[in-house]
Amino acid sequence: MRTMPYSPRGNSMEPGPADPDMLLHRLLEESARRSPDKIAVVCGAARASYAQLNGAADRLGAALQACGLQKGDFVAILHENSFEFIAAYFGALKAGAVAVPLNTDLKPEGLEPILLELKPHAIIASDRQTEKIWCGKDEALTRTAVILSDNARIPRLRGVEYVSLLRTLADGRHVLDISDAAAENDPACIIYTSGSTGRPKGVVLSHKNIVANTRSIISCLDLTERDVQMAVLPFFYVFGLSLLHTHLAVGGTLVLNNQFSFTGAVLEQMMAENVTGFSGVPSTYAYLLHRSGLAALRERLPMLRYCSQAGGHMARQLKLDLRAALPDHTRIIIMYGATEASARLTWLDPRDFLRKIDSIGKEIPGVQITILDENGNEAAPGETGELVAAGPNIMRGYFNDPASTALALDAHGYHTGDLGYRDEEGFLFLTGRRDNQMKVGGRRVDPQEIEDVIIESGLAIEAAVIALPDELLGSAPAALVVPSAAGVSAEELFVFCARRLPRYKAPQLFLNGTALPKNGSGKIDRGKCAEIIMRLQAQRKMAPGA
Amino acid sequence: MEIIDQVRDYIVKNFLFGDAGAFTDTTSLLENGIVDSTGLLEIIQFLETTFAISIQDHELLPVNLNSVENIVRFVREKKKP
Numbered sequence: 001m002r003t004m005p006y007s008p009r010g011n012s013m014e015p016g017p018a019d020p021d022m023l024l025h026r027l028l029e030e031s032a033r034r035s036p037d038k039i040a041v042v043c044g045a046a047r048a049s050y051a052q053l054n055g056a057a058d059r060l061g062a063a064l065q066a067c068g069l070q071k072g073d074f075v076a077i078l079h080e081n082s083f084e085f086i087a088a089y090f091g092a093l094k095a096g097a098v099a100v101p102l103n104t105d106l107k108p109e110g111l112e113p114i115l116l117e118l119k120p121h122a123i124i125a126s127d128r129q130t131e132k133i134w135c136g137k138d139e140a141l142t143r144t145a146v147i148l149s150d151n152a153r154i155p156r157l158r159g160v161e162y163v164s165l166l167r168t169l170a171d172g173r174h175v176l177d178i179s180d181a182a183a184e185n186d187p188a189c190i191i192y193t194s195g196s197t198g199r200p201k202g203v204v205l206s207h208k209n210i211v212a213n214t215r216s217i218i219s220c221l222d223l224t225e226r227d228v229q230m231a232v233l234p235f236f237y238v239f240g241l242s243l244l245h246t247h248l249a250v251g252g253t254l255v256l257n258n259q260f261s262f263t264g265a266v267l268e269q270m271m272a273e274n275v276t277g278f279s280g281v282p283s284t285y286a287y288l289l290h291r292s293g294l295a296a297l298r299e300r301l302p303m304l305r306y307c308s309q310a311g312g313h314m315a316r317q318l319k320l321d322l323r324a325a326l327p328d329h330t331r332i333i334i335m336y337g338a339t340e341a342s343a344r345l346t347w348l349d350p351r352d353f354l355r356k357i358d359s360i361g362k363e364i365p366g367v368q369i370t371i372l373d374e375n376g377n378e379a380a381p382g383e384t385g386e387l388v389a390a391g392p393n394i395m396r397g398y399f400n401d402p403a404s405t406a407l408a409l410d411a412h413g414y415h416t417g418d419l420g421y422r423d424e425e426g427f428l429f430l431t432g433r434r435d436n437q438m439k440v441g442g443r444r445v446d447p448q449e450i451e452d453v454i455i456e457s458g459l460a461i462e463a464a465v466i467a468l469p470d471e472l473l474g475s476a477p478a479a480l481v482v483p484s485a486a487g488v489s490a491e492e493l494f495v496f497c498a499r500r501l502p503r504y505k506a507p508q509l510f511l512n513g514t515a516l517p518k519n520g521s522g523k524i525d526r527g528k529c530a531e532i533i534m535r536l537q538a539q540r541k542m543a544p545g546a
Numbered sequence: 547m548e549i550i551d552q553v554r555d556y557i558v559k560n561f562l563f564g565d566a567g568a569f570t571d572t573t574s575l576l577e578n579g580i581v582d583s584t585g586l587l588e589i590i591q592f593l594e595t596t597f598a599i600s601i602q603d604h605e606l607l608p609v610n611l612n613s614v615e616n617i618v619r620f621v622r623e624k625k626k627p
Binding site: 104105128258259261262263264265291292293472495498499503504 | 563576577578579581582585586587590602603604605606607608611612
């Protein structure tokens with residue numbers, strides 16, 4: 001299979017027959033051709049038809065080309081879910097570029113290494129996100145020819161052109177040149193995920209990877225043009241992005257709501273827009289169950305056909321509570337996947353939801369999963385091993401990282417790092433992660449990144465970060481820290497972490513004597529650290545005034 | 547201390563880490579990334595404890611909770627006998 005690293009230029013690595021139907025932007029173009037007046041996107045009070053969306057994407061793509069963009073160049077998108085995001089994303093693809101949607105929660109320190117690695121030709125940013133770009137190093141912008149934004153306060157940099165995003169989407173001065181179109185194996189997207197070293201890794205997905213996966217998901221969920229999805233997951237996250245791909249491919253409607261915290265308002269909008277599908281990670285559903293009054297509204301959701309869940313293990317009790325709260329006609333679809341798999345790998349047929357409640361189901365069409373034991377042999381039913389996935393949706397590799405690519409991809413396929421087994425009936429079950437990575441609210445978090453920040457503060461000698469079970473997020477990071485001086489407080493350390501890390505990565509802190517427990521080889525014993533944290537947490541809960 | 551000062555102090559201390567910068571009483575907490583859904587739950591817990599009110603699920607709306615100004619109006623209404 002694919003073991004070669006991805007190279008950023010001259011990227012037709014596997015020149016195959018040109019199949020225009022396997023190009024990602026064709027999904028939008030075909031829906032615009034079939035039903036130009038159908039509403040594609042609802043964002044607040046604004047609505048956009050397929051013709052409007054496709055037209056805006058054409059104009060944006062043409063404007064990028066007018067700024068010198070060539071096939072295979074990178075276009076970084078720093079924009080919240082919006083009409084502008086979708087037009088920018090498809091516009092970049094139409095122009096032959098590789099679209100790179102970036103995490104809008106990143107702080108400038110997190111954004112900087114990514115921009116330095118990418119050196120994007122163009123950056124498309126919302127007003128709020130634009131200001132972050134300048135907090136990094138100018139070096140990150142050495143290949144940047146144009147920034148599309150409507151933030152007038154940004155400092156100007158020599159050699160960089162500034163173009164109004166909104167005007168570009170509305171203005172048809174340039175004509176899109178499609179003479180040098182992408183081929184199906186060309187990269188379409190790079191999606192950043194945290195890697196095992198804690199550094200973000202760019203997952204390179206081809207047009208074919210995404211289109212194949214999109215088609216498989218559509219067939220499992222029976223999606224049609226009548227479907228209306230409430231999209232609360234961000235599009236920079238592969239699960240959120242797959243909602244965009246699948247719904248635009250079938251000619252459905254996406255309702256964008258970036259304020260899921262206000263669950264009351266989200267449910268009101270679901271009722272008003274006759275939403276048929278909702279998708280979330282475990283914490284989405286925990287929040288919905290704890291703070292929305294969902295059960296009281298179940299009679300008012302007659303159109304809600306299904307709810308899908310992915311992005312980490314959801315506790316059995318949460319699944320049962322969700323079943324009880326949702327209307328009887330709403331199916332719950334449990335899915336499993338990875339950024340490296342373009343989104344999805346398996347799904348649990350809702351008819352088996354209760355019977356196989358702890359299972360992630362079976363492969364979606366086109367995917368094959370093999371469970372390999374420690375020796376690389378296929379495990380017998382019931383025997384635990386690593387899930388290794390193959391199929392047309394598996395990534396081409398990690399951007400600029402042949403070593404990680406070689407570790408993740410081999411002749412068997414993509415090594416997920418997830419451990420699990422298959423039962424006699426073929427259902428797959430997950431039991432844990434091969435490494436220490438944790439998922440916080442569906443987002444992959446590497447303990448090392450947090451530990452590095454703690455140590456960097458100068459307030460700590462050593463630190464071990466573990467995942468603590470969390471009712472809302474599934475798991476949340478907690479750190480056992482040996483302070484560098486007697487006066488160091490957990491509060492002061494937390495402030496440092498919270499300034500440097502996205503909030504969900506800022507750990508709950510526990511201070512511990514003079515050293516962390518170690519194993520025989522001198523490595524920190526994470527199991528023992530976890531025990532100490534649990535004990536300290538229990539004491540904290542019992543303390544008066546806690 | 548006035549309700550508005552208590553709310554503002556809490557948000558500045560816990561979410562802006564003392565750096566109020568351009569933060570005003572009408573700044574949108576969610577749109578500006580000052581709080582996420584977990585943060586909102588923390589604010590709710592703070593309001594319930596500090597002002598001895600009970601916030602219902604259906605009251606989780608931007609109009610009640612998305613800025614210092616909205617929160618203060620909401621708390622005052624809840625505290626009315």
